[in-house]
Amino acid sequence: MSHEPAPDSQILQVRDLVVEYAVARGSVGAVERVSFDLAKGEFLGIVGESGCGKSTLLFAIAQLLSAPAAITGGEVVFKGNNLVGMTDKLLAASRWQDLSVVMQSAMNAFNPVKTIGAQFKDAIRAHQNWSREKIRQRSAEVLRLVGIDPVHVKSYPHQLSGGMRQRAMIAMALLFTPDLIIMDEPTSALDVVAQRSLMVQIKELQQQLGFAVIFVTHDMSLVSHFSDRLIVMYAGQIAEAGETRSVFDSPAHPYSKGLLEAFPSIRGPRVHMTGIPGNPPALLDPPPGCRFAPRCPVVMPRCHDTKPALYTVGEVAVRCLLYAKGEVHV
Ligand SMILES: Nc1ncnc2c1ncn2[C@@H]1O[C@H](COP(=O)(O)OP(=O)(O)OP(=O)(O)O)[C@@H](O)[C@H]1O
Ligand code: SF4
Ligand SMILES: [Mg+2]
Numbered sequence: 001m002s003h004e005p006a007p008d009s010q011i012l013q014v015r016d017l018v019v020e021y022a023v024a025r026g027s028v029g030a031v032e033r034v035s036f037d038l039a040k041g042e043f044l045g046i047v048g049e050s051g052c053g054k055s056t057l058l059f060a061i062a063q064l065l066s067a068p069a070a071i072t073g074g075e076v077v078f079k080g081n082n083l084v085g086m087t088d089k090l091l092a093a094s095r096w097q098d099l100s101v102v103m104q105s106a107m108n109a110f111n112p113v114k115t116i117g118a119q120f121k122d123a124i125r126a127h128q129n130w131s132r133e134k135i136r137q138r139s140a141e142v143l144r145l146v147g148i149d150p151v152h153v154k155s156y157p158h159q160l161s162g163g164m165r166q167r168a169m170i171a172m173a174l175l176f177t178p179d180l181i182i183m184d185e186p187t188s189a190l191d192v193v194a195q196r197s198l199m200v201q202i203k204e205l206q207q208q209l210g211f212a213v214i215f216v217t218h219d220m221s222l223v224s225h226f227s228d229r230l231i232v233m234y235a236g237q238i239a240e241a242g243e244t245r246s247v248f249d250s251p252a253h254p255y256s257k258g259l260l261e262a263f264p265s266i267r268g269p270r271v272h273m274t275g276i277p278g279n280p281p282a283l284l285d286p287p288p289g290c291r292f293a294p295r296c297p298v299v300m301p302r303c304h305d306t307k308p309a310l311y312t313v314g315e316v317a318v319r320c321l322l323y324a325k326g327e328v329h330v
Contacts, residue, residue, distance in 0.1 A: 011079060011179055011212050012038040012061070018073035019053070019060045028283045030056040032236040033074070038212050040179070043203070045227030045244065046216045047259065049280055053236040054216045055103075058182050061214070062101045063091050079179065097127055100173035102183045109169060110157040116143075116168050117153030123172055142171040145205060163194040170202065177209055184216045195219075199226050220260060224248050232256045235280050235291040242316030252318040254296050290321065298322070 019031035030053040038044055046054050059065045061076050063083050076083045078099060083091060103109065110119060120139040124130055130138070140150035146167040148160075157165055166186055173181050183202075187195040203226055206213055217223060223230055223244060230247045232240040232255065240253040251257045258276035278295040287293050293303040303321055311323040 009039050010037050011040050011042075013077040014061060014074070015077065016074040017057070017060055017071065017076065019056050019065065019069055020072050021056075022068040022070070023284065026284055029286065030069070030236050030283055031060060034233075034238055035074075036231060036238070036241060038180070038214065041206070041210045041212055043206060043213045043215065043226060043228045044231065045223030045229070046214065046231045046233060047218065047220060047223055048233035048239075049259075049276075050218075051280055051283075052233045053283075054233055055184050057233070058101070058103075058184050058214065058216060062099065062182055064101065093127070097176040098178050099180045099182070100176070100178045102169050102173050102181065102186045110165065112157055115154055115156055116160070120153070120172055120175060123175060127176070138175060142174045143168070145174060146171045147201060163190050163198065166190060166198060167201070170198075170205075174205070174209070178211055180212045180214070182214045185218070186215075187222070188217070188219075195222070202226075220262075232259065235286055236283055237291060237319060238310060238317070239292070239320075240316055240318050241310075246315040250314075252313050252316055252323065253292075253320050254298055254322075255292050258297075290319075292320075 014037075015035050017031055017034045018029070020027040020029055032053075034057060036044070046057070048054055056065070056069065059069070060071050061083075063076070063086070065071065071084050074084065078094065083094070110116070114122075117136075117139055120142075121135050124135050124138070136153075139153050143150045143152060148164055148167055148171065152160065152164070152168070157168075160168060166189070170181075170186065186202075187198050190198065199222055202213070205211075215223070215227060227244045230242065230244040231238055232247065232253065234255045240247060240251065240256045247256060248260065251260050255276070262275040276295055281287055281291055281294065287304070288307075289305045290296070290299075290303040290308050293299050296303065300321065306321060308319045308321045308324070310317045310319045313323045
């Protein structure tokens with residue numbers, strides 16, 4: 001499929017991406033026409049409730065989906081090449097070297113019967129014909145980068161704490177100094193203090209090495225501190241997207257407002273956590289109009305049968321009919 005050449009500053013362009021899971025009763029539209037751009041060195045946060053399609057979107061970007069999930073529309077243009085439909089051989093070359101992934105289940109992603117060093121070596125050997133000495137040096141280097149003593153190349157995963165295993169996963173993702181690291185809740189299994197220190201470290205590494213990050217989390221306070229830009233997903237779609245500061249200072253979408261109210265204020269005094277009553281809709285048969293209509297505190301009659309587009313409101317894009325007078329963004 002043809003596409004515009006990527007401007008130099010952009011590393012990733014996701015265009016109208018659609019992902020469906022084929023199930024017995026039809027198809028579950030887990031990602032519905034998602035579009036966004038990512039600049040070199042940018043930190044993009046993606047938030048949203050459980051089941052809204054965050055992991056599916058990340059898997060689709062990294063071309064790691066397997067049946068019953070499939071990309072049924074759109075493009076993922078990474079460094080000027082559309083990854084959708086690319087052969088496995090070409091993809092394998094890009095993955096790990098230019099783009100690496102730290103998935104939600106990273107805590108268990110290491111093989112328990114191999115040392116950390118042996119697993120780093122396997123990852124390197126899959127792509128590069130480096131000497132044993134070079135592999136040893138690079139493995140020690142990436143462990144040092146994430147604050148782990150290089151003696152741990154000889155350790156087995158169970159000999160590391162949870163936080164160290166997460167760091168070791170990130171070290172593995174850094175082996176080839178990629179341009180983009182995709183992280184799916186890399187800190188969620190850690191306690192609050194360990195989460196913070198890992199995030200600070202990821203941010204420092206990003207500033208030092210210049211890679212871009214797509215970071216999925218449930219934790220609004222983490223994204224508020226660390227991400228440049230934010231996408232709020234609801235029921236497989238972008239509900240709101242923009243600079244993190246703009247979304248936090250004045251959330252426009254009723255869902256973003258609810259999500260922010262559900263978390264204690266990070267600046268002001270602790271507030272009552274109201275949350276958003278109800279649950280996201282089943283994606284096998286989503287509401288015909290706005291997908292948030294069944295839960296929206298400011299729902300209007302037309303919301304039940306009119307699908308909102310993404311409208312530009314000041315600095316952000318918002319999928320809500322309250323802003324339908326705005327310029328259509330996508
Ligand atoms: N194997 C599957 N078959 C059918 N539907 C699936 C399958 N896996 C996921 N889904 C559906 O896809 C939707 C998105 O799931 P996904 O795991 O991407 O959400 P998520 O936002 O990452 O959630 P969480 O925050 O819990 O990790 C869910 O509504 C789920 O029902
Ligand atoms: S379109 Fe209607 S139901 Fe949907 S978020 Fe906006 S006001 Fe609420
Ligand atoms: Mg997930």
